[in-house]
Amino acid sequence: MGSENEIYIRGNADLFFTAFDNSPVLMLITGLDGKIFAANKLFLEFTGYSLEEILGKTTIEVGFYINPNQRQLLLKEILEKGNIHAMELDFRIKDGSIRNFLVSSNIIRINSEQRLFTSLVDITERKKxxxxxxxxxxxxxxxxxxxxxxxxxxxxxxxxxxxxxxxxxxxxxxxxxxxxxxxxxxxxxxxxxxxxxxxxxxxxxxxxxxxxxxxxxxxxxxxxxxxxxxxxxxxxxxxxxxxxxxVTEMVKAKEEAEKMNKLKSNFLANMSYELRTPLNGILGFSEFLKDNTNEEETRNIAEIIHNGGQRLLSTLNQILDLSSLEAKIYEVKKELTNLNKIVKNSYDSFRYEAEKSGLSFNLNLPENEIIINTDAEIISNVLENLIDNAIKYTPEGFIEISLINKETLAIIKIKDSGIGISNDKLEVIFDEFRQASEGRGRSFEGTGLGLSLCRKFINLLGGRIYVKSNVGEGSNFTVELPLISDVKEITKQIETEKDTSTVVSGIQSDKKLRILFVEDDQDSQELVKIICRDKYLLDVVNDGNQAIIKAKQINYDIILMDINLGLGIDGLEATKIIRKLKQYKNVPIVAITAFAMEGDKEEFLENGCSHYLSKPFTIKSLKKLLDSIFINQNNTN
Structure with a gap:
């Protein structure tokens, strides 16, 4: 009897060898000395040998082992343990390639002879x-x-x-x-x-x-x-x-930028306020003197003062607009706008100045009104800038303003016979703080912001602005704006405007509105007193507390409220308190203030004010606002 690990082949040996030969695993039977007695079909097919080539030879003679000592070590382990299971070994096959196998081997007895029964599983690809x-x-x-x-x-x-x-x-x-x-x-x-x-x-x-x-x-x-x-x-x-x-440096840089931006915003807001407040008196009184004096010298002096103030205000507004655009906080307020009226109003506002300069000043409007969805204030400001430039740079000749309806575009052209622009400056003039004439020898005053702002604003509206010009041949500025096609909405808008104009023109009343003016600046107080003295009953107080007391004592038709009132509560707080009084639930409260930064108007309107007028205001603008409130109150009553 052999060891307990030996397997005996008894009975039908043919059955064993049939199973052996057809096994899906590589199988080999050798003597303990390595001589090959049998190999199944898969073994022969995989290794590339025929049975005749290997039968009777040892595995070392055939060349299976890469290192002959491997077989001695393998045999020693089998004899000691009786078998081996799933041992990783490398063998060489007929084509010379090395394959990786999992080798299992047992001692069996065939016809009382000890043999090694070995199965091999190729794991070459798995190893790879x-x-x-x-x-x-x-x-x-x-x-x-x-x-x-x-x-x-x-x-x-x-x-x-x-x-x-x-x-x-x-x-x-x-x-x-x-x-x-x-x-x-x-x-x-x-x-x-x-x-x-x-x-x-x-x-x-x-x-x-x-x-x-x-x-x-x-x-x-x-x-x-x-x-x-x-x-x-x-x-x-x-x-x-x-x-x-x-991103520590980036975060710090962002915080620093935000800090600087806040300082810049505060500086601009303070500068705006401190300039607008005195400008209110300068522009208001100079306007009053121009319109109410018969002395030519006084009128000329008043006009010089007024023009200087307007130039300063224009510079201030341009700087603030640029700041708002750079900070991306400028709010475009689009609505259905009659371009014919906008262009006509712009033309009318410059007609006197152009004709005074000896220029032929012409306007070409289409027969049909052009209605577009846009920001009317932006369009007006852009046209004001372009027409002002045309007058400034045209010493003689003509200026022609045209409005054209062309397919999907509304086109505004401002053509002049002025000094013209050289080709290399046609884009430069749209850059910030740049002009066609620069340096100490520049020919014209100005910040160089006007055309830059025009382009930025027109881009915001989805349009474009460009210029064609040659030196000595004048300039032709073109503004293109997208049209809308909703005919029903356009018709409704036009009819509404007609109805409103009919109502306005038909109202007459001898009633004098009672107005409370809350203002701590004496110049502004005196200006408003002059504006209102013939048509309105005006009471003036210096601070918010006095305004509340007066509002409780007298039922005013309108309150004109400055926002920054120095010491004590500000105009916005006073407005909130007055709004709580039953009789002032629907009374117009106008914020008249030098706070004119982007978002200021919206803040005041959201906190109780019904109207907004920024300083410096013109006599005409205040009168127009008061008249419109007067008309609305008559309509309501």
């Missing part, structure tokens, strides 16, 4: 994949560890570090041993950790930008990092890999 995976793993681990930005893998359930790269260690000052297995709170400021927990309660995409977070280094220094996060479901079901890009 394993090697490739191992190499890839090593490569990716190398890339992870040596990536120049901090990277780590963490568990989203426990919020602990699973692995960190070298850059993380270097950036945060902790060792790998300190971080791995520890909570990610180690690198978070205490005040932020609740936000971190809340952040992880929200489902996130496989890959997402988690935004900018404050992180704490081991030395206590706070840095800011932008976090990119990627899930790792195939490796760690609850794991995510993080890339942290430091």
């Amino acid at each position: 994949i394993e090697i490739q995976l191992s190499e890839n793993e090593a490569k990716y681990k190398y890339l992870f560890m040596n990536y120049p930005q901090p990277m780590w893998i963490y568990d989203t359930d426990s919020l602990t570090f699973l692995e960190v790269n070298n850059a993380t260690i270097e950036k945060y000052g902790y060792s790998r041993e300190e971080l791995v297995g520890s909570s990610i709170s180690m690198i978070r400021p205490e005040e932020d950790f609740d936000k971190v927990i809340e952040h992880h309660k929200i489902p996130h995409d496989k890959f997402y930008n988690a935004g900018v977070w404050g992180h704490k280094k081991k030395n206590g220094e706070i840095i800011f990092v932008e976090i990119l996060s990627h899930a790792l479901p195939e490796i760690y079901p609850a794991g995510r890999i993080i890339i942290a890009h430091e």
